[in-house]
Amino acid sequence: MLSIHLEHNFIYTIAEDKLTDEDYDRLIPLLEEKIRSFGKVRWYFEMKEFEGWSLSAMWRDLKFNFRNKENLERIAMVGNKEWEKQLTQLMKPFTGATLKYFDSSEHEEAKNWIKKIEL
Numbered sequence: 227m228l229s230i231h232l233e234h235n236f237i238y239t240i241a242e243d244k245l246t247d248e249d250y251d252r253l254i255p256l257l258e259e260k261i262r263s264f265g266k267v268r269w270y271f272e273m274k275e276f277e278g279w280s281l282s283a284m285w286r287d288l289k290f291n292f293r294n295k296e297n298l299e300r301i302a303m304v305g306n307k308e309w310e311k312q313l314t315q316l317m318k319p320f321t322g323a324t325l326k327y328f329d330s331s332e333h334e335e336a337k338n339w340i341k342k343i344e345l
Contacts, residue, residue, distance in 0.1 A: 227241075227242045227243050227245075227249065228240070228241055228242075228245055228249040228252065228253060229242075230252065230253060230256060232256060232260065234264070235260055235263075235264035235265075235266065235267045235268060236267070236268050236269075236270065236340055236341065237256070237257060237260060237267055237268070237269045237270065238270045238272075238337075239253070239269070239270065239271050239272065240272045240273075240274055241271065241272065241273050241274070241276050242274050242275050242276065243275065243276070243277055244277040244278055244279065244280060244283075245278070245279045245280065245283045245284075245287075246279075246280045246282075246283050247280065247282050247283055247286065249283060250283050250286045250287065250290075254286065254290055257269075257290065257294070261294060261297045265297065266296075266297055266298070266299040267297060267298060267299065268298075268299050268300040268301070268302075268340045268341075269298060269300070269301045269302070269323075269340075270301075270302045270304065270336060270337055270340050271301060271302065271303050271304065272304040272305070272330070272333060272336075273303070273304065273305035273306075273307075273310050273330075274330075276305065276307075276310065288320055291317070291320050291321045291323075292320050292321070295320075295321055295322035295323075296322050298321050298322065298323035299323055299324070300323055300324045300325075300326075300339070300340055301317075301321065301323045301324070301325045301326075302326055302328055302336040302337070302339055302340050303317075303325065303326070303327045303328070304327075304328045304329075304330055304332070304333050304336045305327070305329070305330060306329060306330040306331075310327070311327045314326070314327040315327075326339060
């Protein structure tokens with residue numbers, strides 16, 4: 227299950243259980259609309275009791291990230307499991323975004339990092 231909140235060029239998602247094609251049927255059009263509107267988006271991806279992706283949902287996620295390499299500016303991955311932290315490292319070659327892992331206790335810091343403007 228995926229909860230989605232949109233604000234300007236920021237996408238806030240909370241993933242619970244296992245993500246499926248239905249989740250990506252909702253998410254991808256929203257991400258594409260934000261990219262059309264703002265050019266670059268920043269994505270907060272929090273994992274709560276997260277069990278991963280169905281195989282087809284994982285493939286859609288990878289394809290989207292690779293196809294939009296230049297449009298994803300920052301991705302904050304927030305979780306509390308070692309495999310979630312390692313996943314962040316594994317994702318780096320598939321995106322042009324600056325990708326950073328935060329422990330779930332640092333979720334406010336992650337939200338602030340997403341919004342931070344570099345001079």
